Amino acid sequence: MTTADGAARSALKDRVDAVLRGFVDEETALLLAVDAELAPVAEQLRTATAYGKRLRAAFCYWGWRAAGQPDSDALVRAAAAMELVHAAAVVHDDLIDGSALRHGLPTAQFALRAAVSGRRRPAAARSLALLVGDLLMSWAGQLFVSSGLPAAYLSRARPLWAALARELIAGECLEILRTGAVPDVRDSLKVIRYKTAKYTVEQPLLIGGALAGASPDLREAFSDYGLPLGEAFQLRDDLLGLFGETARTGKANADDITGHRPTVLLAETWSRATPAERKHLKGLLGRRLDEDGLGEVRAIMGRTGAPERVEDMIAQRVRAATAVVEQTRMPADATHALTDLAATAVHRRH
Numbered sequence: 578m579t580t581a582d583g584a585a586r587s588a589l590k591d592r593v594d595a596v597l598r599g600f601v602d603e604e605t606a607l608l609l610a611v612d613a614e615l616a617p618v619a620e621q622l623r624t625a626t627a628y629g630k631r632l633r634a635a636f637c638y639w640g641w642r643a644a645g646q647p648d649s650d651a652l653v654r655a656a657a658a659m660e661l662v663h664a665a666a667v668v669h670d671d672l673i674d675g676s677a678l679r680h681g682l683p684t685a686q687f688a689l690r691a692a693v694s695g696r697r698r699p700a701a702a703r704s705l706a707l708l709v710g711d712l713l714m715s716w717a718g719q720l721f722v723s724s725g726l727p728a729a730y731l732s733r734a735r736p737l738w739a740a741l742a743r744e745l746i747a748g749e750c751l752e753i754l755r756t757g758a759v760p761d762v763r764d765s766l767k768v769i770r771y772k773t774a775k776y777t778v779e780q781p782l783l784i785g786g787a788l789a790g791a792s793p794d795l796r797e798a799f800s801d802y803g804l805p806l807g808e809a810f811q812l813r814d815d816l817l818g819l820f821g822e823t824a825r826t827g828k829a830n831a832d833d834i835t836g837h838r839p840t841v842l843l844a845e846t847w848s849r850a851t852p853a854e855r856k857h858l859k860g861l862l863g864r865r866l867d868e869d870g871l872g873e874v875r876a877i878m879g880r881t882g883a884p885e886r887v888e889d890m891i892a893q894r895v896r897a898a899t900a901v902v903e904q905t906r907m908p909a910d911a912t913h914a915l916t917d918l919a920a921t922a923v924h925r926r927h
Contacts, residue, residue, distance in 0.1 A: 586635065586917070589653075593634045596657040600720055601626050617692035621685045621709050625664040628680045632810075632922060633659035633781045636803070639918070640785025643911035644795060651725035655788065658724070659781045661717035666745060666776070668710035672703060673753065674836050681824070685709050714742075726788060734787040741780040748772025755839040757863065760847035765839045766808065773814075774807025778922070795907065802901040802915065805894035810922045812891045815842040816884060817926070819875065825926050834874055837863040842878065842887050849881035895919055 605619040637656035646652070670676075671684040678684065685706035686699075693701040718738070722731060748771030755764055782799040791799070818833050819842065833840050843862075850858060854877050861874055878884055902915045 585914070586921070589635055589638060590631045592650075592653050593631045593657045593660060596654050596720075597626050597660060600657070600716070604716060617689055618705060618709060621668075621688060621706070622712065624682065624688070625668055625685065625709065625713060626661065629660060629663065630921075630925075631660055632918065633663050633777055635914075635918060636778050637781035637785040639911050639914045640782035640791070640799060641789045642785075643782075643799075643907040643915070644786050644789035644791035645908060646789040649726075652785070652788065654724035655721050655726055655731075656781070656785065658717045658721035659784070661713050661720060662741065662745075662776060665710045665713035665717065666749075668706060668713060670749065672706050672710065673749065674832060674838070676832055678823075730788045730790075733790065734784045737780060737784045737787055741776050741784070744771050744780075745776045748775075752839060757837045758839065760839065760844035762841060762844040762848060765841040765844045768839055769808055769811040769815075769841065770804065773811040774804055777810055778807035779803030795905065798901055798905040802898045802905075802919075806898040806919055806922060809891045809894035809898070812841055812887050812894075813923045813925065815840045816887055819871075819878075820884065821926065831866045831871055834862060834871070835865055841890070842883055845883040845886050846878045846881050849883065850877060854880070891923055895923055 601623055605622055608615050608619050608622075634653075634656040637659050638652060641649070641652050641656075667679065668685050671679055672686050675686075676684050677687050682688070686703045689702040689705045689709075690698050692705065721734075721738070724731075748768055752768045752772055755768060758764070779800055780803075782803050783796060786796055786799055815833070818840075819830055821830070823830055832838075833843070847855065847858070858874070858877055861870055864870070866874070898919045899916055902912055902919070905912075
């Protein structure tokens with residue numbers, strides 16, 4: 578990545594951040610006008626939207642530009658709606674998983690405990706967090722349709738919004754249904770495809786392309802690029818989740834193991850583990866582990882070579898995505914940006 582690439586990506590992120598700040602300020606002011614007691618909820622809405630790499634907005638933006646459309650402030654507003662989808666998904670995901678940390682801060686259901694009182698404090702805080710996530714998803718649609726793009730453009734993307742919501746929820750449901758099951762690589766890959774890959778890369782690209790009137794061939798290329806890259810993004814997340822530095826990731830290393838989640842990393846470990854290692858792992862999964870317990874999990878994974886195999890899976894998918902960009906006719910700046918984003922999405926430490 579060149580200095581110019583980094584500056585261009587930072588400029589787009591700044592524009593998306595500005596859109597989100599303005600929108601959230603307006604909406605939280607309206608919420609607080611209902612009752613000042615809603616201040617803790619408003620604060621969690623601000624926190625949920627304040628962080629992120631803004632990759633989903635970037636993919637939507639470059640889906641639009643790849644179809645030959647010029648830069649547009651209205652499109653940036655529409656693209657920023659992708660980040661509200663992500664914020665909603667994160668709040669719900671943390672709620673489902675019982676995660677305590679996100680971006681190094683208490684997650685909504687923990688932060689909101691201070692706002693409620695009585696013996697049902699955790700349950701009440703979880704209920705408030707659920708409503709925060711619901712409102713964020715509603716805001717996503719609101720920001721999108723009020724972006725300033727022509728109604729005819731927006732109508733082209735309406736079916737994709739329905740698919741995005743359906744597939745995201747399907748992936749989350751599959752993860753819940755498969756949590757605690759015998760680890761299986763194919764099952765885990767299906768979970769990450771629907772829970773993360775599609776709404777992180779493929780759907781934002783397709784929505785940006787639909788808004789721009791992209792050709793069927795270009796839309797097919799977006800899927801061929803977006804699915805493997807989205808999977809690579811989540812595979813990197815799986816590795817960082819267990820082997821990353823909490824100070825960088827902002828999440829607890831033990832979450833996936835404590836939750837016995839169906840990650841590809843765990844499935845790859847299970848597939849090569851000895852009977853003794855499987856027995857040991859089985860006794861660790863689903864438990865709250867200290868650093869020693871996490872060390873035992875990491876040691877088993879290391880002995881089976883699972884992290885290296887996941888790294889290979891990431892590299893294969895990035896190569897596949899990059900090859901699609903190289904073979905697809907689109908403006909040079911879009912080709913360059915999508916190639917850069919493929920590297921940015923997976924070569925990260927948080």
